[in-house]
Amino acid sequence: xxxxxxxxxxxxxxxxxxxxxxxxxxxxxxxxxxxxxxxxxxxxxxxxxxxxxxxxxxxxxxxxxxxxxxxxxxxxxxxxxxxxxxxxxxxxxxxxxxxxxxxxxxxxxxxxxxxxxxxxxxxxxxxxxxxxxxxxxxxxxxxxxxxxxxxxxxxxxxxxxxxxxxxxxxxxxxxxxxxxxxxxxxxxxxxxxxxxxxxxxxxxxxxxxxxxxxxxxxxxxxxxxxxxxxxxxxxxxxxxxxxxxxxxxxxxxxxxxx
Amino acid sequence: xxxxxxxxxxxxxxxxxxxxxxxxxxxxxxxxxxxxxxxxxxxxxxxxxxxxxxxxxxxxxxxxxxxxxxxxxxxxxxxxxxxxxxxxxxxxxxxxxxxxxxxxxxxxxxxxxxxxxxxxxxxxxxxxxxxxxxxxxxxxxxxxxxxxxxxxxxxxxxxxxxxxxxxxxxxxxxxxxxxxxxxxxxxxxxxxxxxxxxxxxxxxxxxxxxxxxxxxxxxxxxxxxxxxxxxxxxxxxxxxxxxxxxxxxxxxxxxxxxxxxxxxxxxxxxxxxxxxxxxxxxx
Numbered sequence: 001x002x003x004x005x006x007x008x009x010x011x012x013x014x015x016x017x018x019x020x021x022x023x024x025x026x027x028x029x030x031x032x033x034x035x036x037x038x039x040x041x042x043x044x045x046x047x048x049x050x051x052x053x054x055x056x057x058x059x060x061x062x063x064x065x066x067x068x069x070x071x072x073x074x075x076x077x078x079x080x081x082x083x084x085x086x087x088x089x090x091x092x093x094x095x096x097x098x099x100x101x102x103x104x105x106x107x108x109x110x111x112x113x114x115x116x117x118x119x120x121x122x123x124x125x126x127x128x129x130x131x132x133x134x135x136x137x138x139x140x141x142x143x144x145x146x147x148x149x150x151x152x153x154x155x156x157x158x159x160x161x162x163x164x165x166x167x168x169x170x171x172x173x174x175x176x177x178x179x180x181x182x183x184x185x186x187x188x189x190x191x192x193x194x195x196x197x198x199x200x201x202x203x204x205x206x207x208x209x210x211x212x213x214x215x216x217x218x219x220x221x222x223x224x225x226x227x228x229x230x231x232x233x234x235x236x237x238x239x240x241x242x243x244x245x246x247x248x249x250x251x252x253x254x255x256x257x258x
Numbered sequence: 259x260x261x262x263x264x265x266x267x268x269x270x271x272x273x274x275x276x277x278x279x280x281x282x283x284x285x286x287x288x289x290x291x292x293x294x295x296x297x298x299x300x301x302x303x304x305x306x307x308x309x310x311x312x313x314x315x316x317x318x319x320x321x322x323x324x325x326x327x328x329x330x331x332x333x334x335x336x337x338x339x340x341x342x343x344x345x346x347x348x349x350x351x352x353x354x355x356x357x358x359x360x361x362x363x364x365x366x367x368x369x370x371x372x373x374x375x376x377x378x379x380x381x382x383x384x385x386x387x388x389x390x391x392x393x394x395x396x397x398x399x400x401x402x403x404x405x406x407x408x409x410x411x412x413x414x415x416x417x418x419x420x421x422x423x424x425x426x427x428x429x430x431x432x433x434x435x436x437x438x439x440x441x442x443x444x445x446x447x448x449x450x451x452x453x454x455x456x457x458x459x460x461x462x463x464x465x466x467x468x469x470x471x472x473x474x475x476x477x478x479x480x481x482x483x484x485x486x487x488x489x490x491x492x493x494x495x496x497x498x499x500x501x502x503x504x505x506x507x508x509x510x511x512x513x514x515x516x517x518x519x520x521x522x523x524x525x526x527x528x529x530x531x532x533x534x535x536x537x538x539x540x541x
Binding site: 058060062063065113116117142144145147148150151152154155158159160162163181182184185186187188189190202203205209213218223231232233 | 379410
């Protein structure tokens with residue numbers, strides 16, 4: 001079945017915003033509902049090639065935090081995703097890859113146990129099947145509602161990615177808006193190749209926290225993709241419309257990893 | 259004792275610091291400074307020392323003992339240089355086959371402009387990845403505040419212990435309350451909700467043991483002390499490290515790395531309660 005058919009109709013109208021990617025990168029705190037993970041997958045993969053991994057996770061609420069389960073249920077209904085992440089096997093420009101895409105519309109794609117587990121199992125699947133791994137990151141950071149268990153996802157995902165890379169796997173991290181906190185300080189910044197989408201905000205601490213700490217306004221463009229490139233942390237800043245072609249080229253340049 | 263009392267105890271300025279632990283548990287300490295990449299970050303303190311006559315690499319967060327030291331050490335909040343220094347020391351320990359012992363006590367990595375500019379995210383993720391595959395024993399002890407990625411960045415260990423009144427959490431209770439309830443004044447409530455005490459973490463399976471502070475003379479438990487001579491906290495730490503090293507000695511480097519990997523790969527599987535690898539289905 002085609003991905004498009006499965007999308008809820010409300011995703012269709014977000015697509016119209018895609019014409020002006022610069023505009024839709026703002027604001028950071030309350031992102032307008034634009035480009036969903038499914039929209040992105042549709043744009044990146046060879047038509048009809050995405051085979052989604054299906055997981056069977058039980059409900060998690062380790063702190064027994066009030067309203068957390070209800071919030072997730074509401075978002076699952078609204079967005080047709082189980083948590084802030086979709087993973088599967090696909091082809092990009094006729095080359096096979098494992099593709100993982102985070103979706104900030106689900107609790108700002110904060111990382112809890114389920115999300116960390118999807119990243120980890122996807123990397124393990126890529127390792128077992130000798131496939132390159134591509135992760136589109138977007139996150140507000142750790143999932144506060146899961147307390148210390150969310151913090152530990154940083155160690156879990158980093159360890160699995162390290163193992164995959166040591167086994168010869170190719171890991172391409174694509175940083176999208178915004179990638180911050182515990183995700184920024186774990187698998188997002190461990191790519192063999194690191195791309196950042198034009199204008200994406202990427203950083204450990206949020207701009208507001210930094211401004212409070214240093215007591216002054218941050219310079220224009222601080223923590224944006226271009227800033228990161230200037231400081232030597234990304235291989236390339238890529239426009240959304242060129243992402244598919246760029247990924248295809250990188251995969252072609254790694255024939256043994258495919 | 260409420261969770262917030264432990265948070266305050268963990269932050270108490272009179273609580274022993276890494277310098278005290280090193281002075282009292284180790285001998286012949288040789289401090290190593292610098293990340294060899296252009297900067298020295300005093301908020302990470304470390305070097306080589308002897309533990310019962312055997313060389314180890316010991317390092318941890320340093321908050322400083324007075325206001326001058328606090329400022330020099332940035333109140334125990336490392337920038338990227340601190341994590342890179344820690345990694346340099348750990349890789350050197352691996353080369354020489356020395357066990358690594360880390361002491362965790364930080365409000366978090368420094369949320370500053372330069373820290374971002376020079377790659378605090380990359381420094382922390384780099385440590386998490388590299389520590390997961392180190393081929394020597396790694397033991398971490400959370401002695402005070404174990405806050406956020408700044409704590410975890412030196413705590414991917416074969417054995418993780420906490421002092422009884424230490425706390426270990428995803429963020430400070432103030433930050434947690436601010437994010438979830440938009441009110442940092444609700445920190446007491448947050449501390450309770452976060453399950454950040456040593457007992458909580460042991461129940462979650464995130465740590466391996468609790469080092470008792472009872473009768474140790476540490477300020478916070480003074481009211482519980484008996485008339486017996488205090489048992490020094492340093493002796494308890496010494497015993498815990500000795501026991502852990504005994505468990506880990508004789509294991510090969512590959513085995514130590516594999517066990518550490520497995521520990522951090524599987525700590526949460528009881529919550530996820532599913533078996534096998536990713537299952538695929540055509541959508």
